[in-house]
Amino acid sequence: MNLTGPGRPRVRQSTRPGATAREEILDAAAELFTTQGYATTSTRAIADAVGVRQSSLYHHYATKDDILEELLAGTVSEGLAFAREVANLSDTDRSDTGDPASAVVVASRLHAVALFDGAHLCSGRWNIGVLYHLPEARSERFGSFMQDREELRGLYRRIGTAAVHVPLWDGDPLHHGELAFRLVESLVSLRADGQATPDSPLQVADAAMVLCGAGEILGSIRVESLALIDRLGRRLPDLAEAGRS
Template identity: 55%
Template sequence: MTTVGPGRPRKQQAVRPGATARDEILDAAAELFTGQGFANTSTRAIADAVGIRQSSLYHHFSTKDEILGDLLGGTVSTSLAFARAVHGESGEGRQELAPAARLHAVVLFDGSQLCSSRWNLGVLYHLPEARAEVFQPFMAARTELRTIYGELGQELTAVCDSGAGLGDTAFRLVESLINLRADGLISADSASTTADTVMILAGLKRELPAVRAASSELISRFGDVPDLIAG
């Protein structure tokens, strides 16, 4: 029998991805919350899915809400760190393409996170429980991300013939990928198609190749963001 720490025996060998028991708990909870709902999932069910005792789960998380808070935060933290970095990047080249590339990169990166994560955790955004005060750190991070979208949209509107509210439209289009994924309609290019659509709405269809190239450069430069999150 393996163990997860002193006095915390595991029922079986680890069967879930994750470097730690905490990671495995989050993975199991993500599967159960997205598959059968938050309210219908007990901490005992999560512990069973990991192969640990329920008491061992409480060594890592004191409540089910705490688990949900970690999962919700994880859906935003990486995209927010990337958006912060890109938002402060002045870029080079044609004046209108710098803000276009920034918005395209944020849409593409954020959309890719939502499309490629192991579980479709975005479906948890609309849980009534997610509006509780305990989840305010997640809500604040999501609001900041939406604000950056809005500011990037305003920058682009200022230099090209695009309508007001472009940033908020982009944010809504990205989050629509959550529902498309839930319906089984996500493809390998869904995120890139969404980013291109935002540029077309901005009136930059002819400039798309140049925007994509500049966007790709930003993602190459800032796409590895663990250090940004930690900082």
């Protein structure tokens, strides 16, 4: 018998993906939050979507906010961990040395972070990134998520500062990392409009490089970017089967 908690059988057999009841609850909540709205979704509706009693859901999550907190954290955790590693790389090659090879190396770091982060943002069944715009997500209750998102944004800027030095206008440098960060988050809107494809994260990372003035070495940057992801022991998620909602 499939149990949702100690001695509590399911109301019905779940057909949701997930190795555990918590994963099934997260999947159901993600669907309901992104398609019906957070405020209008009750814990009873989430429990019904999983096929468990509401009391069984409370065994895993005490409140609806706890579910939202875990979903939000999941949108930044992989990208943040990867960006931290990239930012802490030991070599200090900079594109302003005039060495083309060095320019490729440092620019590829920003490209790799954008590609890896964007691919994970697009990899879930549900477009959880739309929840960033919830008024609730900006509250103190979700301060941990906001801190992680701001740290990720700061790492984009830190990595981008060294990448390509091209002024946007006289006397004012372009914040390359900020541009890349914003382009990656635009994938959320692309998915919401049904326009995202498995190629979208790469296209966004490429676009960031072109707008940063590195279009002429984009091919080399791509090669080095993918090699960097591999060297750090990461794999890009397979987006072919990911939800486009």
